[in-house]
Amino acid sequence: MSEELGFHGNELVHFQTMYMVGTILGQLPFAVLFPKVRMNWLIPSLDICWGIFTLLQYRANSYSEIMAYRFMVGLFEPAYFPGVQYVLGAWYRADEIGRRGGVFYVGLTLGTLTAGLLQGAAVANLDGANGLSGWRWAFIINTIITLPLGFVGFFLWPGTPDKVKSVFLSAEEVALAKKRLERAGHRQPDPLTWAGVKRVFTSWRLYVLIMWDTFFCCSATNTTAAGYLLWLKSLNRYSVERVNQLSVTSPAVGIFYVLFIALGADFFLGRALAITLASTWNLIGLVILIIWNVPEYAKWFAFNTTYSSVAVSSVLYGWANDILKQRAQERSFALVAMTAIGQATAAWTPLLVNKTVEAPRFPKGYAFTAASAVLLIAMTWIVKWMHDKQERSTQKSVSSEEKSIGDAVLMNVSPKQ
Template structure:
């Protein structure tokens, strides 16, 4: 029987383990959840603090202090994306060569340093350089986590773990808003620093210790793990349970043969097209239209402005858990993605109409994080599609993410210009089109995967 038949049946929605998992396997899974998922979640939370803080800083005094009145915010967002795109493949080449408990924490420390340096920014060029370097060193984190998840968990287990990990995104964005609100209310002017500058300092104080902790906690992969928390017997069991489910675990350095197989095969390009639709269907969550709309109302102080903007990512925590758990246990992966972006489409269409009540706009903006809620379903599914060749999986996951994210280096310049805030007619139209394409492509991927299995 295929893995889908064996592991995706025979359990209730509330079952964390599959009935076929032995006592030893359940003990191992629980330990992996603590070591891998918990650390990935907390570090992703810090990553999104450091990624999204530029939006809160811009709306909380940076634009006025540094005389920004044009498209500077979208330029900062794009420069981050450029660094994130350019760093992914070079760092991915190190995945089989450097233990993950060294590589990932080292990158964490480096992006934390450049997050800190933003507090001293005096102009446009300096912030552009810092945003590029933060993006560069954050670039490998997301594919590295999914690479590690795919090395420890079966296809039926990844979506829920990925969902918990992905809550770090929405919680990080929410926390950035709350931290900026507190900085604006209580630290503005302390030691001669504006409140938005204090936020970068606080974010770095949170980020840097996580890099040090990760060297000790993060277990890497079963084939290259030096964890003090896992015995040799547990590593062997981890490899065996995945091999029974059809996964391979023979890690080899990237080669010309592998490159030809990946780039001339159909899987990469199907996944790239699918991922491009995903990245661009989420721009309504990442380009800060909600925050800029609240600022345009001109009736909220900085602290209140940031507190209100936290409602969208706060609801995003529910969306992520609902969609990711639902994908594993209720709706299936294609159904979960369809539900997530149908809800996103409702909000986008309301904002596209625009001439609606303020309450309707609040509702619409607060649907936006349903767009990103299915990310771990998509990448977990890609892991499952590529499970038969671990080297192909590692390269494809990084390349698909890098190519797809690279489109967001230029699409915001066309569709999400800061000077067009808060209406964004082109932006909402583009996002709606991408969401429809994403839903359609999801069912094509579903058909191709079923045929493969």
């Protein structure tokens, strides 16, 4: 694609940045909308719009045209991820959301993996068919997969407990789900008020969670820099088809990372240690890439640690849902703000540290990503301390309230004559 459309210098990085700009702008309205609309309609609709603009990319004949389509793809994509996280947080407790989020994230990782395989197959088998290049066929195939899933989503998505429309859940099951969430401290959405908005922006939670997620997004920029792909290409020993096939090993191994970290967070590691472990593994690979002058097998190993960085996502967002479980509107604001600001930072930093002309080594890029991983680990333990303090305060308030109610009941009970 870059050769056919005449990409030069850092335009490949700009191509990805234009997509990121679309994702940032596309998220902002949903901070208010998530608690107000039916998620079983919203998420599939976004999926369908994304598919339409993905299809249009196949007909691009210039750099400016593909950039415009890329922006629109980004515009319709970003609310999908925080929207899914909002729905998961509306149904699951703290001790079960991590692994559910992990299963969801496996789908994202599989998507990255199969996209590489599909692109390789398209280049090998469809290049030139009906006068279209292989990369154009890849966009067509993506759309053929996406649109049916979008329409099926109207029937499969259950919405949220307060706005349920599901062919699978009975009224009794929905009532049971609400009761178990109430026992875990969850609350149903309240009407949007100025007092509620003020509470969102004056709480420590919003700003700490944004900073935490920003460190996470920056610690995962090695997954979007195309360093592995460009390094494989620089070896000058593989065909384009083979390069695309080999590039999927990193997301393939990432499936194991995601499942191990998500299950570990729920069952045997705890959330803070799970994030620390994933980030440390990512850091090991980054240190190797910073050194660079190492045996080739070490680089293969380093590039295949990359997706341990994204294994953090399901644990981090599940934890954020737990921290914000008592206020749905604040949870919506925070999830959207976390994603928007985190991705915004990850959008402009590649322009400074992951310049295409420095590929595949990216000396500044890997150092920046490694520093972000260290900050993510430190921030995780700060969040744990602050959340533990919040939980103790909440429990103390609940105990005091229960004691007050009990005292009031005793005072109104007349003694036996």
